[in-house]
Each structure stands twice: as structure tokens, then as C-alpha cells.
Amino acid sequence: MSSLHVTFRVGTAEYAINASDVLHLESFTEATHVPGAPAFVAGLVQVRGKLVPVVDLRTRFGLAPIERSLDNRVIVVKIGTRVAGLLVDSSREVVKLDESTFEPPPELLDSQASGYVKAVTTQAKRLLLVVDVPRLIGEEVLHA
């Protein structure tokens, strides 16, 4: 079966996230730094009247920070009752992915990336890493 996914770039890799987890995409200028919040949190932004924490995926994925650009997007996701933003280098398209082609990530990647990638798939000659959103927004922080 196939389902819609939003694709985005962080560093050189291309990722995918199930569109049903995505509320909307926002452009990004800056976030309000929150002292004492986890290091991978870029800060708070106000989206349609609500305060939303933004997870900087570059920091989350252990990449060096780069200068912000107009391509930066915040993907606002909703997991259960939680709403959070994912700051990505760019995000342009929504694609239909055939889930039967999803394969578990190589074990080494899985252990090095704390389970952020739940599947990999090659479609239309592109390698896409399907991310585990609850992990990205730190469900483990909640249960720590």
C-alpha cells in the first residue's frame, strides 16, 4: 500500500515523514531561545497563536550548524496530543511512497542514530530515510 509522505533535506540526506503526522509547513526566521531546554531545541515559535517548540534536526542528527537560509522550513507535526516543529534545511514536495518497499535500516545506522530512522526505501532512484517522529521530538525525554 502507498501513502503520502512529506520529504525534506537535512545535510546531504533526504528524509521522509508520513503526511498524516504533519499539520503544516512554515517558513522559519528565528525561534525564541529557551534557557534550560534540551540542546537540540532551537527554541519556541508562535504558529497560529500557539507556542510550538522547534527541534533543530541538524543538531539532532549531529551535524554542524549552517547559516539559515530562505529554504529553511519548520514542519509542524502532531503526535498524539503533542505538537512540535522540525527545523529542516529544506522541504519541497509531498510524494506517494509504496510502503511495501520499506526496509529496516542497516543495524549500524540504527544504533548510531538512536533509532531516528525507522526505515529506508529507494524509490524513483532516490534513497529516502523514513524518520521516526516520536523519537525525533524526544518521547524519551518525557519518560526519562
Add this chain to the structure above:
Amino acid sequence: MAETVDLREFVGGFIAESDQIVASATAGLLEIEQANVRGELRAKTVRDLFRALHTLKGLAGMMGIQPIVELAHAFENVVRAADQAGGRLTARAVELGLMTVRAIAERVRAVADNKPVAAAPEALIDELARVDSGASTTTAASGISTGWDRRLSASERQQVAVAVDAGRTLYTLTFTPSEQGAARGLSIATVRPAVAKLGEIIKVAPRAVPQSAEAPAGLLFDLLVISDATVAQLAEAIASTPDHVEPLVVSAAAQLPVLPAADEEVAPIGRSFVRVELARLDDLQEQLSALVVSRFRLERHIAKLAESGADVRALREIADVQGRQLRDLRRGILRARMVRVAEVLEPLSLLVRSLVKPGVKEVKLDIDVHDSELDKAVADRLLPALVHLVRNAIDHAIEPIVERERAGKPRAGKIRIACFEGAGNQLELSISDDGRGVDRHAIARRVGKPLEDDTALLDQLTTSGFSTRATATETSGRGLGMDIVKRITVRDLGGELSMITDVGAGTTFTLKVPLTIAIIDVFSFECAKHSFVVPVATIEEIFDLAECKRVEGPSERDRLPITLCERRGRPVPVVSLGTLLRLGQPASNATKALVVRRNGEPLGFTVDRMLGRHEVVVRPIEDVLGRGPGVAGATDLGDGKPTLLLDLVELGGGITSWREVLS
């Protein structure tokens, strides 16, 4: 023994109220101190201060705590003299005032701790008796005070003289015009007849003042009135609080101004209602939050006890009961803040009546809101948005009778307002009309970009600057003020705005707003290039670092350095907020220190500069990722970006565990 229990209960109330009065008196004195430096007058603050002291004196009197009565009384005399002389309090009087308030606070603490209360310091009482309050700087003119003298004609003066001879009371009412008021139909044109019903208006004079929160339009109207009505009635006529009603002294020797007693403010309206200032409910709510926090601590300790093997069943049972009681209390306070939506919408009927033109354009307003209720603070902010929507519907959406009949519609247009309580403590209000609807394609052509659906159309309509009169008429549109509607609904109230429109058939706007919001008074400041706000109520003092003696205290190499600043003969420990929050470079730019009281002791935080004072809506940070220690929420100061609300007292708790991160 029952007597002791009763007293103890009463003591709790006394302490809570006294603490609050001490905090507001301190804030008032500091405000006056700052104003003095700038050469400005704070007459209203002086008046508030007088009332606060008066109330405190009464409370302490009831409790039989003589030293507090004496202290409050001595300073009250100073403030009263200043108030009568036009509201100027000298720097020395402010200084003594702060000492008095401090002395009172110490004695309140003693009562709380069940310790003996020290006598009032004689030296301070003596000095208060001698201090020049500032009264001598203003000499009341032979006639009427507050500058009326120069503004009256000979015949108006005569009117005053006759009234005073007859023993009647003269008042100066100060009406503050504002955009919000005007939207509710409150203007000098409506206020004047309302006041005229209560007495004789001798003169109305405009007064230009610097723009401020108290005078948003930079304009006040003074009404000189002879009236036998009560202060509360007069205040109601100008839709204001009693502090905008000032009884006048006519001849310097004749009589002293009669200040409205505190209980006059809570004027009974009808038998079973008490009008309560919203601020008091806010205080209650704040105290409730403190209670919730201490309950969490209690639970933590019970859990710890349980871990160490103790039998905590009885304790846990009490804690559970207390938890339910807290929830009930919270619900009770929320209920007390609620007003009926039907009542909130009343001005809209008047608005509709004033806008329709019988025989040309007729409109029926249909309000269907059942018994829904809404937080007063939300209602006050929401009403201007509803006024805009209804006005637009009548001006632009509903067609004239001729046009409606041609289209086979009923003669009179219909506007329907309905609401129901939605999920998540939200109220959903819809405003529908059966008018022209908004022509999406026409607007799309006008702005030169496609508008695929009603959501895109609404986004376009609510873009500020989009609304031009031409657009409004040309497209039978909804340009006017739609950006304001959106700002109120989304930014100010954290709600949602949506629209469905059908050309020829009508438009429905739906506003989802929270049933209740927290509004607090805050100071904003900058620290290491970040802006923050703190509740005014938690700040005991703000001082200039340059103006006090400072020494660097000793500290371990990796610990947070403490500076000691001398304030009123006492050392106050001060830490760098920027360093504590790890905001980057050590705050060598710091110019000011904010002082809070933690565990009864003063504690200062350095900041770079103060930005201002505002009333803001605080939003909770719902997701744990956005939270940090000492971060109590966030607000929008108008730039569309969140500004964090800090709890400095909680942050102070992190000082001892702070360690420098060695890179």
C-alpha cells in the same frame, strides 16, 4: 480551643491580603520614585497607595496588631497630605515609605511565623510625622483645585459658588476615550448624557496628556459636575473606576476631600451580586497556582517517604482529598470570572439599531447563545472583534431592501450569532449573515493571485493593509478591520478564525477562543540580547547598578559569582541573570538589578536594560521540549515572536547547583 482555630484561619487571610498590599505598595512607591527622577507626577499611584495603606491599617486593626496599625497610619498621613496637594511625594517621603513597608512586611512575617511582633520603630514614626510629604509644593488656589480655576468662565464660577453654598458636592470625573471604548459605543457623546442624568455638568474640558496605558489616545476629558450621586454611580456613568471620580475641595479651609472608602468600590448591584475587581480574581488565581506548586512538593515528599519504606497510606489519602479540593477551588475561581455571553453581546443590539436605515436597509439580529459563559478578560478583548464583524456585515454584506427583494430574499437581512462550548475549554462563536457573500474570484483578480479556497481568501482579507475602502465597496467585501479581527482572535487570545462564504447567500465567520486566559502585569527587559518579561508582582525593587556600592563576593572557581550591593544599609546578593541562564558572554553590559524576595531574603538579578511595563496574555508552554527551569510561559509583545516569562524566584533556586561548563 475552638477560638484559637478560628483566629488561625483568619490569620491566613490577613497574611495573604497583607502580602499582596505590601507588594503593590512597594511597586507603587518604586514607580513614584522613577517618576520623580523623570520629573513626572503619579497622582493616581499616590491615591492607590493611600487606599492600600488605609486598608492595611483596617485589617491590622481588626487583628489587633498595633505596631502595623501605627506604621500604616503614620505613612498614610504623609500620603494623604501628598494626595490632597496634587499627588506629589518627595524622594525622602518615598524612601521613608519603602522603609515603612519593609517594617510592615517584617511584622506580617512574624505574625505568619507565630512569633511576637516587634513594636513600631519610634525613630521611623517620628520621622514620618516630620517629613515634608511634598504638600507644600502645590498651594491650592483660592477657588477650586485641579486647575479648574483657570478653565472656568465667570458664570461657571458663579454656578460653582451657588452649589457649594447649598452644601452640594462637586466632582471632577475623568473620562478616558479609547478605541475599545468607542467600539462599545463609549464616547464623550454618550458619556455626557449619562453623567447629566446624575447631576449638573458645569464644564467639560479636553486635556491633552502624554500617550500611555492610562490614556491610550493621549486625551482625557475632565467633567466638572455637581451631583448627589455616589462615587460608584458616577464612576459607572463614565464607565470607569472610582479613582477617576474626584470629589473637590472648594475653599482651602472648608473641608477635606472625602476619599471613597474601599468598600464603596464593591458596590452591591441587586441583592445577590457583588462586583469584584478582576485584578482581585487574578490575585486569587495566582495564589491558587502557588498552592498547586506546594501540593506537588508535598506529593514528591510522600513518594520519597514511601520509597524509604514508611507507611504513607494516611498521608496519601489526605493528599488525594486535597487534590480534589484544589480542583474544586480552581473551578470555583474560574466560575467567578465568568460572565454570560448573552450579556457580553448586549452592545451589539444597540450597534445594529444605530446602523440600520429604516426603509433602506433593515437588519434583524438573532442571538442564540443559551447560557454560555466566558471569562470576563476574554470577553472584554473579544467584543471589539465582534463589533467589527457585525458592522462589516451591515455596512457591506447585507444588501439594501430593493436589492434584496430583487434577489428574492426577505426584506430584512439577518445576522445570527450563535455559540457553543467546544473541545479543550474553547468557545466557538459564529457570526452569520445572509448577505452578498464575498466574491473570491473578484478578490483574486484584484490581488493578482489565485485564492483556491475560503481559507486562502480569509488569509488575504486579514492581511493588514489589504483593507481599502475601494475594495470593500467594489467587491462587496469584508476588507475593513479584518486584520484587527484576526489579531484579536489569534494573537491576543490564542484562538482560531475561519470563514465560509457563498456568493449571493452569505458569510459565516467562526471564532474559536479559549474560555479563559491569564493576564498579568509584567516588566520587560533585555539581557544578553534576549528579551524577557517578569511579573510586576514578584519584583520588589529595581535599582541602578551604577548608583550603589558593590563588592564582588568570594566564590569557588566554577560557581556562579555573587555581587553584594548595598541597598538601604543592607547587603543584597546579586547574580548575573545572563550567566545563570547561560546566555553567552558575561553580562558586563548590565545596568539594572531586579530584586525579588526568596525565602524572605532579597535576591537581585542583573539585566542589561529595562524596556517597559505591559499587561500581557500569558500562554502556557504546552510541550515539554519548550520548557526550562524558571520559564513560566510566554507572551507576545506585539512582534509576533514569543517572549519568555521568567519566574526569578524559581530561578534563584538554581543558583547553588549552577556550575561553569568547562569547554
Add this chain to the structure above:
Amino acid sequence: MRDMVAACLRPIGELSFEFAGSGLEAIERLALSNYELVVLDLNMPDVGGIEVIEFIRSQDKLRTLPILVVTTRGDDASRTRVLEAGASGFLAKPFQPEQILAEVRGLLSNA
């Protein structure tokens, strides 16, 4: 008077009018909203026209607002008094539609 002024100014195009019933109301509206021009009748209940002009000129945001005064008293002394108080233009009643149109056009283009 109000409808007449509106009718006279129609040729200018898309203008929106608000009428204040007294001097105090005028002052209040000026403080609350933004206008491009004031047409002021000197003869008003409560506050006099001169007082309104003086108030307008005492306000920072209104200092440059064009004020066109309309009055039945067309003598030189009145004219001087009004212009000294800070009015930008002066028109004695009765006037022709073209006159007020020209005055308003002039004041709006100067602003």
C-alpha cells in the same frame, strides 16, 4: 451642512466622511483615529471652534493635519484669529461648491 459638504466634495473621488456632532466629539475622534483633513464649523455647541483648533495644534500627531474652517463670520478680524490659532484654510459662508472643492483639493495635495 454635513450632507452638503459631502456632496460638494464628491468629485474628488473615494473619500470617507465622519461627522462629529460637537467640538468635544471632534476632539475625541481626532485623538482616536487618523484623518487626512478636518472641515470645521466655528459655531459649535460646547467647546468653541478656536479651542478645537488649538487642541489639534497642541497634539504632536495632529500638528500638521490640515484644518479647513467654515464660518458665517467672514470679516478680516475673524479670519486672522482663526488662521492665527492654526487653521490651514478659511471659507466664509455662503460659499460655492467649487470653492470648498478647490480648498480641499489644495489642502490634500499639500499634505
